[in-house]
Each structure stands twice: as structure tokens, then as C-alpha cells.
Amino acid sequence: MTNDEALRAAKELGKFRAFSIRGHAFDRMEERNADQKDIANALLTATKASHEERNKWKFSGGVDREGVALGVVVAFDWRTEVITIF
Amino acid sequence: MNQTNNEAICSACNVSSGWITRAATIKKRFGAVSVVDRGVMLPHCGACGDWSIEAKALEVVEIKAAVAAIRDTVGGLNGEGMKVVRKILGLTQAQFAKLVGYEAAENISRLESGDREYPRAIQLAALFYLEAGVRGEIDLHLLSDEMKQTGAAPALPHDARLEVTKERAA
Numbered sequence: 420m421t422n423d424e425a426l427r428a429a430k431e432l433g434k435f436r437a438f439s440i441r442g443h444a445f446d447r448m449e450e451r452n453a454d455q456k457d458i459a460n461a462l463l464t465a466t467k468a469s470h471e472e473r474n475k476w477k478f479s480g481g482v483d484r485e486g487v488a489l490g491v492v493v494a495f496d497w498r499t500e501v502i503t504i505f
Numbered sequence: 506m507n508q509t510n511n512e513a514i515c516s517a518c519n520v521s522s523g524w525i526t527r528a529a530t531i532k533k534r535f536g537a538v539s540v541v542d543r544g545v546m547l548p549h550c551g552a553c554g555d556w557s558i559e560a561k562a563l564e565v566v567e568i569k570a571a572v573a574a575i576r577d578t579v580g581g582l583n584g585e586g587m588k589v590v591r592k593i594l595g596l597t598q599a600q601f602a603k604l605v606g607y608e609a610a611e612n613i614s615r616l617e618s619g620d621r622e623y624p625r626a627i628q629l630a631a632l633f634y635l636e637a638g639v640r641g642e643i644d645l646h647l648l649s650d651e652m653k654q655t656g657a658a659p660a661l662p663h664d665a666r667l668e669v670t671k672e673r674a675a
Contacts, residue, residue, distance in 0.1 A: 455560040494516030
């Protein structure tokens, strides 16, 4: 998957909220006062995708529903999972 | 919930040691108030123990937690807690102001940032919509879009056998 393809996939995930959230990511959401709709918005508005290890991608440049910068790391495994936010 | 794939590698710890479905502990914070839900059955990684939940399922957990936080806390929530509730309803400050009968978003902004007590009547108005969401009478995910389109709070389904009228003042 190229960076552009990953970014397109992220926007689809955000649009349909078609992702799962890992327990660690949920803890980070509590710290950041973000909820799953904020993550969907951050994926929808992400402007940059960069490949991490294996099938993990980091999406940055997006914002939560209040316009605050929110980045998301997603694993495209048998499930599409949000691993953490930053 | 997604189908459990026991061969799958855990995306958190990169180990494939199977998945066990058991009750997870999900703690949701509403300012000074926390709600712990121990009844959500989720797949846990057999190696690291981390769990996974679908976004839409998490929304249901959050709505139920918000109902409990408002209903079961003496005096209710403070501004920080009600900000979390507003976000669960998916509304902007302006939309939430309209929903509970305030003129302007600034009123909600002041309440959310201040330390003073958040009016119980507004909390109960939010509870009214949250519980309608739990009962499936309204789709809370669409509440914001609906308010954007109509500019008003959505009407809830009513019992057609009951006719409600209001007398005009003489």
C-alpha cells in the first residue's frame, strides 16, 4: 500500500467509522478527552500518511471535532484497529 | 463485534497467541465522575491482554456511561463532565445550547469552563436525549446533522393515541 492509498483508506475508515479501538488507544483517548467520533474526524481530515512497522500506518495533519490536531496510528490487520492516538 | 480469528497476530504486541472473549473493564471519565463498565464482552489478546472494541459498539458503551453518570451522581456533573456528555451527543456548543433552550453557545462555553455548578435542569435535558438514544427512539450519531438541517431540536416519536394541547393565556 502506498502513502496515498493509505490516506484514502483512512478517509473511508473515518467516513464509515469502520475501525476498532484497542484498549491502549482508549486510555490515550481518555487522556486527550477524545472520543471515537474525534478519531473518525481525525482520519477523515488527515493530510499525511507514513508507514510504521509491519502493516501499521501513522496518519497526521487531521483534527478532532473541535479543530484540535489529532494524529492516529492504525493497524490494517484482519481487523482495522486504532492502536494509539497522538 | 468482529469475528474472532485465533490465528491472528495482535496488532498491539505483534504476537499470535490466540484471543479470549471475556468481560472487559471500560472506564469512562466525566470530569470528576468516573463510570466503570465491567459487562462488555470483548476479545482480549492471549499474550498482552489488551482488548479491542468496534467504534460503533464503543459509542453505545459511552452513551450508557453518560446516562449513569448524570442519573446516579448526587448533584450531577460539573462543566468538564457535561462537556464529555455534549461530545457523546455529537453536538457543538451552539447546537447543545439550542437543544436545552439557551440563546447562545457562550452560555454553554461558560458553564463548561467554569467551576460553578452545572444546572441540573440542563443535565436532565441531556439525559432525556441520551435515554431516547438508548431506547432507539433517535439515532444520536445523526443528531448533529439533523440539527444542522432543521436548525431545531429533533422531535421525539410520540404516541399517536395521545393528543396534547396547550391553552392560550386569556
